[in-house]
Amino acid sequence: MRALICDRNEGIAGLRLGELPDPQPAAGELVLRVAAAGVNFYDTLIVQGKYQIKPPLPFAPGGEVAGTVAAVGEGVAGFRIGDRVCAFTSYGGDAELCRARVSQTWRLPQAVDFDSAAAGLVAYGTAWFALHDRGRLAAGETVLVLGAAGGVGLAAVQIAHAAGARVIAAASSPERLALCREAGADLGIEYSRQELKDAVKELTAGRGADVVIDVVGGAFTESALRATAWRGRLLVIGFAAGEIPRLPANLLLLKGCEASGVFWDELLRREPARAAEQVGQVLAGFADGSLRPRISARYPLSRGAEALQMLAGRKAPGKLLITPAEA
Ligand SMILES: NC(=O)c1ccc[n+]([C@@H]2O[C@H](COP(=O)([O-])OP(=O)(O)OC[C@H]3O[C@@H](n4cnc5c(N)ncnc54)[C@H](OP(=O)(O)O)[C@@H]3O)[C@@H](O)[C@H]2O)c1
Secondary structure, X not given: OEEEEEXXXXXXXXXXXXXXXXXXXXXXXXXXEEEEEEOOHHHHHHOOOOOOOOOOOOEOOOOEEEEEEEEEOOOOOOOOXXXXXXXXXXXXXXXXXXEEEHHHEEEOOOOOOHHHHHHXXXXXXXXXXXXXXXXXXXXXXEEEEEOOOOHHHHHHXXXXXXXXXXXXXXXXOHXXXXXXXHOOOOEEEEOOOOOHHHHHHHHOOOOOEEEEEEOOOOHHHXXXXXXXXXXXXXXXXXXXXXXXOOOOHHHHHHHOOEEEEOOHHHHHHHOHHHXXXXXXXHHHHHHXXXXXOOEEEEEXXXXXXXXXXXXXXXXXXXXXXXXXXXX
């Protein structure tokens, strides 16, 4: 099969289009014919050998896919060849075929197209888990989203807006903030120019944000914690800025607030039934149009490395897709 291949953990520049053996399903697995794969920040890490999971070389990146079931492994019940599904695969999705665990594969409602599912599974799954589960978001609360124009960020803006929250988006340019407004953000902060804590306090009449979505890390995390309201919830999701922050614990005490970790992959492994219920909510949102992944570009496998480069260079608003179809 054709695949975007990582031979030596040399990063995006080392990726090439080539042939890998067709995958076979192990017990409890499916093989999917990929229609589209979403591009995620961790794809840029996994091809450098810097992600928690280090696949045996050579491998194809691509951790979230949508497509049809092409083969069913031993002991699998509930899926048939031809079923339309989406799956979290960690890697292997930037190819014509990929393996998927049954526990991390979900059937698509008829109204959900492959592109939306491939673009939205991880970002909306993570944002839903963060806001509704770890963050216990209530209507009327104020949500601050850092990195709001990225994949998880835009998903969080839409989910929070749909839940009746007041959403403050933080992004690095006016163009990116405009995108956040289209997705439902009420207010915006250009955090590359404005001091984050002061801007949030000003927009909330000194009260602060009830819930903070943090996918950026670095110095922004402490500023965001300082901008958190009494009983607020700071949700630690990722460190796109590259630096893992340390937090002064006295701020948690003074504000009576929480800092909570959000690790969606681990939710899938440890609590598959709960994860399936949340993915079901997300797919229902795609089906009724209340949630809409913003796809900014589709790349064929032959140009897949360009897609990863766009994401790594902070040039990708919303989500990018890689598709086996060349056209
Ligand atoms: N915990 C989990 O379960 C989970 C699940 C999915 C993703 N994640 C993590 O969450 C983070 C965001 O993922 P994503 O898919 O939303 O990525 P993304 O689409 O690249 O978005 C990240 C956003 O962070 C902002 N950013 C600020 N400083 C940055 C820097 N130095 N380099 C790159 N971006 C920077 C960018 O927005 P501006 O340019 O506007 O600032 C960008 O839009 C990643 O660290 C990812 O690994 C975690």
